[in-house]
Amino acid sequence: MKQIELVQEYRCVYEGEEYLIEIFVRPDGSHFARTIFSPRDVIISDGINLDEVLLKHQDLLPLAIHSRQMHFPSRSLN
Amino acid sequence: MERILIVDDEAFIRENLERILGEDGYHPYSTDNGDDAVKEVGEADVDLVFLDLNLGAESGLEVLRAMREVDPEVLVIIITGYGTVESAVEALKMGAYDYIKKPFKADAIRLIVKLALETQNLRREVRQLRRGSQSREASGDNLMVGSSEQLTQVYRQIREVAKHETSTVLITGESGTGKELVARAIHQLSPRKSKPFVEINCGSLPFNLLETELFGHERGAFTDAKTRKIGLFEEANGGTIFLDEIGEMDMNLQVKLLRVLEDRKIRRLGGNRNIDIDVRVVAATNLEIKEAIEQKGFREDLYYRLNVFPIHVAPLRQRREDIPPLLEFFLKHFSKEFHKNVNEISRAALDLLMRYHWPGNVRELRNVMERVCIMHNQETITPECLPREIWGEKPQDEASFDYRIPPEGILFEEIVGRLERDLIAQAVGITGGNIAKTARLLNLPRGTLRYKMEKYELGEAS
Numbered sequence: 001m002k003q004i005e006l007v008q009e010y011r012c013v014y015e016g017e018e019y020l021i022e023i024f025v026r027p028d029g030s031h032f033a034r035t036i037f038s039p040r041d042v043i044i045s046d047g048i049n050l051d052e053v054l055l056k057h058q059d060l061l062p063l064a065i066h067s068r069q070m071h072f073p074s075r076s077l078n
Numbered sequence: 079m080e081r082i083l084i085v086d087d088e089a090f091i092r093e094n095l096e097r098i099l100g101e102d103g104y105h106p107y108s109t110d111n112g113d114d115a116v117k118e119v120g121e122a123d124v125d126l127v128f129l130d131l132n133l134g135a136e137s138g139l140e141v142l143r144a145m146r147e148v149d150p151e152v153l154v155i156i157i158t159g160y161g162t163v164e165s166a167v168e169a170l171k172m173g174a175y176d177y178i179k180k181p182f183k184a185d186a187i188r189l190i191v192k193l194a195l196e197t198q199n200l201r202r203e204v205r206q207l208r209r210g211s212q213s214r215e216a217s218g219d220n221l222m223v224g225s226s227e228q229l230t231q232v233y234r235q236i237r238e239v240a241k242h243e244t245s246t247v248l249i250t251g252e253s254g255t256g257k258e259l260v261a262r263a264i265h266q267l268s269p270r271k272s273k274p275f276v277e278i279n280c281g282s283l284p285f286n287l288l289e290t291e292l293f294g295h296e297r298g299a300f301t302d303a304k305t306r307k308i309g310l311f312e313e314a315n316g317g318t319i320f321l322d323e324i325g326e327m328d329m330n331l332q333v334k335l336l337r338v339l340e341d342r343k344i345r346r347l348g349g350n351r352n353i354d355i356d357v358r359v360v361a362a363t364n365l366e367i368k369e370a371i372e373q374k375g376f377r378e379d380l381y382y383r384l385n386v387f388p389i390h391v392a393p394l395r396q397r398r399e400d401i402p403p404l405l406e407f408f409l410k411h412f413s414k415e416f417h418k419n420v421n422e423i424s425r426a427a428l429d430l431l432m433r434y435h436w437p438g439n440v441r442e443l444r445n446v447m448e449r450v451c452i453m454h455n456q457e458t459i460t461p462e463c464l465p466r467e468i469w470g471e472k473p474q475d476e477a478s479f480d481y482r483i484p485p486e487g488i489l490f491e492e493i494v495g496r497l498e499r500d501l502i503a504q505a506v507g508i509t510g511g512n513i514a515k516t517a518r519l520l521n522l523p524r525g526t527l528r529y530k531m532e533k534y535e536l537g538e539a540s
Contacts, residue, residue: 030340034382040368040535044382046340056244060386063242067387070231 003027008050014062021057023050033057037068080195081123084108085115085141086130086157091180095128098184099191112141120148120297120306123353126194129174130157131165139169146173148297149306153198155190157182202274202313222259223407224400228392228507236260239387240267246339248324248384249362251391254441257362258322260389264360265318273317276310281326289331290347299348311344311355318358324384325365325376332377339383359384368535394436394443396507401432401443408444409459412451420451422458430461434468499534502527506536 008023022034031053032046043064047053082104084095092108099106109115112133118124127145131138138156145152156177158166166177175194178186222229239247240263247264249257258277265275278291290299294309310319321327327335338344339359343352361384370376394400405423413420423431436442446465454463461469501520509515517524530536 032340038535041385042382043386044379045386046342046383060242060245063239063245064386066238067235067389070235 079105080125082106082126084128087134112136116144127154226397226400228397247360247387252393254439255391261320261360276314277320279322281323285328295347314357321361324361325363336380394439408447
């Protein structure tokens with residue numbers, strides 16, 4: 001049976017910090033992107049194809065990072 | 079694109095209408111019999127129906143009746159020939175939107191379709207506004223009041239996330255802190271503001287009811303499903319859905335919500351096709367949702383999709399500088415509402431109100447002010463006007479942890495752990511996350527504080 005597969009990894013730099021975006025494909029062909037800030041703090045975006053999900057995740061990532069910086073001003077995310 | 083169903087046994091009428099409507103950018107399609115038409119209304123999304131009153135051997139009135147049984151809100155325009163105007167009037171009484179006589183002109187069709195679809199949109203808006211005003215009444219106010227650092231940060235977060243109209247948001251905070259107001263503010267400041275804001279409390283309905291509320295159902299999906307019901311996700315299309323108390327959602331429904339977030343599609347109960355939706359999901363919880371995940375009460379993968387942009391609304395006891403403006407706001411509000419002249423709070427009363435720890439947060443403060451305005455006629459609120467729990471409350475710094483052990487015993491580590499976590503979280507909130515200041519405030523060595531912050535996931539100690 002086909003499983004979820006990691007298909008791409010991108011490194012994205014935001015305000016001097018590097019973040020990893022992992023893109024997975026599901027058996028039905030849809031994709032999702034994941035960034036792990038800490039073991040319990042993860043964000044996931046979904047999309048139809050790799051380009052769409054990467055674009056969406058790249059758009060949301062700064063927002064997600066910023067929201068975490070607002071919560072924990074002294075905290076480094078990576 | 080609006081779907082318009084044409085039901086007429088004359089091919090010439092069907093083709094003519096399809097051509098006119100197609101030229102105007104609608105999606106017209108047709109059938110020559112009532113059975114197919116009723117089935118279509120029951121199974122598909124039809125925005126408008128043109129129905130011939132004289133369908134050969136079939137009665138258009140009977141078809142109309144059957145259609146309205148399947149979908150009471152279906153918009154039907156009757157097509158009537160010479161000599162059947164009385165029947166058309168009968169159809170109007172049965173709920174048809176309007177009628178048009180054969181032969182008709184293209185301009186007349188265009189006008190009637192435009193008006194009918196505008197009516198349909200207005201109906202939807204009225205329904206949404208009614209729902210919105212009810213929920214505002216239930217929550218008691220429609221403003222966020224205060225200028226504390228914590229609330230100012232929430233305002234900043236609202237403005238930032240509002241711009242990104244696809245980001246999901248997870249609002250956390252105790253009951254009564256105003257999570258719904260945050261959700262409304264996000265919607266109001268977003269490009270989606272002209273579209274619906276739909277909210278539901280996931281903890282207030284049993285699983286089955288919540289499922290039909292969220293996803294809708296087709297006629298016959300279950301015993302009581304006499305007609306089709308449009309769910310809240312569909313109603314919110316283009317706008318925002320606010321899922322309050324998401325932590326209370328049943329695991330099976332969490333799976334369905336996860337699919338909605340993954341696929342951006344929903345399927346009504348008993349339906350056989352997926353419906354595309356474009357909805358921003360804002361969820362809120364007063365639970366420690368990470369604990370719920372550990373205890374397998376909440377799906378981790380759902381949490382990761384909801385928690386893209388977290389907003390925490392601090393309890394009122396952690397932002398006491400917001401108490402005076404809130405008191406003033408509610409005092410004015412209820413004084414006016416109850417035609418009273420209560421306009422001042424004595425120093426002693428204010429001291430008590432400031433020291434009280436407000437377990438019910440802003441909602442409790444609002445209720446206290448409401449009660450005071452109802453019960454008293456004097457201009458100045460004195461300590462005697464206040465409920466016993468407020469003037470009888472010990473100041474926070476003198477509070478003892480008066481805990482009664484129940485006969486069945488307690489989970490000591492868990493209770494102490496919760497208390498410890500709460501105290502550290504409070505201190506982190508007060509110092510804005512500064513480790514040195516937090517350690518000083520708690521009289522803890524920095525290393526111990528770091529260890530405990532990591533243990534309770536209160537942010538990495540840098």
